Amino acid sequence: MAIKPKPKGGDLKTSKPVQRRQRLAPEARAGQILDFAAKLIQEEGFTEVSMERLGREVGVSKALVYNYFPNQNDLLTALLEREINVLNERQIAQVRQAKDFRDLLLRTTRTYVEQVRERGPLLQRLWAEAAVARSVADTYLETRDATKNYFARRVAKEYSLPNAVALTAVDMQMALTEAAAQHLSHTDQDVDFAVGIYVTMMLGGLDALGQAHGKPSLRSKEKTVKAAAAPKTAGSVKARRPVTP
Numbered sequence: 001m002a003i004k005p006k007p008k009g010g011d012l013k014t015s016k017p018v019q020r021r022q023r024l025a026p027e028a029r030a031g032q033i034l035d036f037a038a039k040l041i042q043e044e045g046f047t048e049v050s051m052e053r054l055g056r057e058v059g060v061s062k063a064l065v066y067n068y069f070p071n072q073n074d075l076l077t078a079l080l081e082r083e084i085n086v087l088n089e090r091q092i093a094q095v096r097q098a099k100d101f102r103d104l105l106l107r108t109t110r111t112y113v114e115q116v117r118e119r120g121p122l123l124q125r126l127w128a129e130a131a132v133a134r135s136v137a138d139t140y141l142e143t144r145d146a147t148k149n150y151f152a153r154r155v156a157k158e159y160s161l162p163n164a165v166a167l168t169a170v171d172m173q174m175a176l177t178e179a180a181a182q183h184l185s186h187t188d189q190d191v192d193f194a195v196g197i198y199v200t201m202m203l204g205g206l207d208a209l210g211q212a213h214g215k216p217s218l219r220s221k222e223k224t225v226k227a228a229a230a231p232k233t234a235g236s237v238k239a240r241r242p243v244t245p
Contacts, residue, residue: 030068032058034079041079042122046129049075077135080126084136087115088143095150101158105199109177113191116181148174159210169209173202 024032036057040049049072055062069075090111098104116123127133148170156166180198184191 033065033068034082037075037079038122041125073131076126076129076132080132080136081139083119083123084140084143101154102203105202106195109198110195112177113181113184113195117185120185155206159206160214161209165213
């Protein structure tokens with residue numbers, strides 16, 4: 001009986017099945033490439049980010065990576081824009097959940113600080129790239145201005161301040177928020193503890209501004225409302241003569 005020779009490459013029955021690339025929607029695939037790019041930048045730096053490396057990590061061809069991002073600058077710009085948009089969406093969600101102005105400050109400050117703590121090294125490296133920073137400048141400034149104007153309106157209403165004073169105060173507060181985030185990124189302090197200190201300082205400063213620059217008519221109206229809402233004590237109630245039959 002003739003023995004059939006084994007096919008080259010070994011026994012076909014024991015060979016590993018060929019893994020097929022998972023088909024994803026274009027948006028999902030682009031997001032996957034950006035995820036791996038962010039991971040490489042944080043762990044190994046810019047020098048290790050190449051289209052070939054990204055394709056290998058994601059499991060697609062280098063040509064397909066170039067199809068989504070024609071060059072590295074486009075890739076890094078898309079990554080930084082995504083980071084800006086993610087933070088903005090998180091902040092909007094916190095604004096919607098805030099119960100009052102103090103809660104609003106606590107929530108939005110904590111969200112920003114946590115973002116810097118988690119993504120700080122990535123953000124610093126991306127912003128350090130001059131071409132990338134220029135590419136996202138308009139998006140960043142538009143988002144920042146919208147945030148500043150929203151908080152200025154809230155501050156003006158909460159503390160009866162003129163718009164110019166509220167805008168200046170919020171602009172300074174945003175710089176202090178960045179300073180607080182950078183401080184926490186280099187320490188082991190509890191985030192809630194540090195954010196609580198920051199918010200207490202901010203509210204104290206706004207209270208002082210309200211006393212110094214608040215609109216007199218609105219301040220007097222607020223005092224009247226607070227006085228009317230205050231509980232009456234026994235000494236403040238006039239004694240009434242008993243009604244005689």
